[in-house]
């Protein structure tokens with residue numbers, strides 16, 4: 001999508017490109033040392049290590065267009081890997097609802113990428129219907145700590161996490177959205193057991209987590225007891241926007257077109273095949289339309305407004321687009337996509353094609369399934385109400 005960039009924006013774009021170019025990992029350099037150094041330099045550059053944080057909390061205070069440029073350029077460049085849990089999910093909650101002490105305690109380590117966080121929301125009986133969660137936190141008689149018992153499921157990277165932000169139930173006497181409490185606690189302690197779940201693509205990223213009499217000091221509660229649902233909902237909107245991955249899809253789509261051009265079909269290439277070409281065209285149009293929604297969402301975020309239902313539109317469309325790219329990659333690879341393991345066979349881009357395709361099935365499930373996003377859009381964007389059944 002072409003948006004008109006001012007002279008200052010074009011200058012910023014060049015500055016970002018130069019920064020990425022100058023700070024590339026050198027051959028033989030240790031990845032983790034490079035990563036830490038990269039974030040240090042990004043901070044010195046003007047708080048570029050926390051691009052999405054508000055200026056008040058040490059962010060760069062960019063305009064929506066600068067954010068857009070950053071997204072576009074990061075998708076094209078090789079920059080250090082960053083997990084969303086601390087930086088993009090918990091930090092905004094602490095900024096909005098945490099105490100001054102909690103902000104001072106947790107935000108610097110999140111910013112310095114020193115502590116890995118995981119998200120303890122879903123449970124075996126609470127996914128789409130998250131408010132149904134049952135993990136219990138009971139306040140001790142002296143009011144100093146909670147005792148947590150229960151289980152979480154699908155907890156991404158729990159096996160590598162230092163801390164968890166966790167939804168617990170402190171009261172089940174009212175409606176289920178009430179009585180939920182938001183707690184923070186270390187993962188490496190007695191009473192916490194993490195077990196792997198191997199997903200369809202053969203990888204280990206998600207887990208089950210079991211809590212038995214885990215003690216959590218009361219000062220690790222975010223906000224008020226029983227009000228966790230309000231904070232959790234805010235966090236989901238941040239999560240959903242992050243999962244759309246539109247800039248990465250743009251780059252992936254360009255690669256897909258190049259790859260299709262390298263495959264011979266009849267007298268031409270796969271890109272001359274009208275069926276394949278029309279699927280690419282539909283994808284490109286959808287991607288462009290979704291980008292406009294992203295720009296609207298960036299504009300309202302930078303005006304200090306809370307994220308709204310547009311995060312559901314982005315999650316819904318963005319993840320479907322990612323799946324369609326995976327599917328068209330498999331289509332372009334043909335039988336070679338099915339090859340498993342490290343040995344390359346067929347065209348260069350076919351390696352891991354099927355594993356990528358199978359893994360992409362969960363894009364439309366995690367962070368809230370597509371059907372749930374459609375419900376949010378129906379209610380909050382289209383203003384539809386549920387039909388009354390007899």
Ligand SMILES: Cc1cc2nc3c(=O)[nH]c(=O)nc-3n(C[C@H](O)[C@H](O)[C@H](O)COP(=O)(O)OP(=O)(O)OC[C@H]3O[C@@H](n4cnc5c(N)ncnc54)[C@H](O)[C@@H]3O)c2cc1C
Pocket residue numbers: 118119120121122124126127128129153154155156157206362365366367368369370371372375
């Ligand atoms: C790879 C992966 C990583 C994840 N990481 C995390 C994590 O780190 N932390 C965490 O807390 N959770 C995580 N999750 C959990 C994720 O948020 C849930 O899987 C998701 O919310 C769906 O819940 P569920 O799996 O219980 O499915 P269910 O809620 O049981 O849904 C099953 C099916 O029913 C449909 N459905 C449900 N409700 C409705 C409705 N109202 N209308 C129409 N259809 C409906 C759904 O769309 C779905 O197709 C992860 C999940 C995956 C797959």
